[in-house]
Amino acid sequence: MVEKLRAARLEVARLSAELARAEYDLRVPQARVERKWIKKAGGEKALAPTAEDRARILIVALDADEEYRAALERRDALALRLEEARVEADALCNRLSVILAAMRAESAD
Secondary structure (H helix, E strand, C coil), X not given: CHHHHHHHHHHHHHHHHHHHHHHHHXXXXXXXXXXXXXXXXXXXXXXXXCHHHHHHHHHHHHHHCHHHHHHHHHHHHXXXXXHHHHHHHHHHXXXXXXXXXXXXXXXXX
């Protein structure tokens, strides 16, 4: 049981690092798309008059970009796997606590 908990915690750590890398990797295509649209428009102000309008335009542009969407899907899948691994580690920890409590209660008798 202890080894399973150790393995689950290592998986959480590995997935956390992988998710951090995926979040960094997501910024590269985002910056590329934003730069392309701003350059094409002739500058930020030419793209849209307000920051809110520019944000909306860039969201649509990002959604249309295959590389960005693939990176976003990878990040989201890793986030889900990380959450599942955390739940598994917590469940194992709880099971181990119950087993230890039962052993203590048995030895007290």
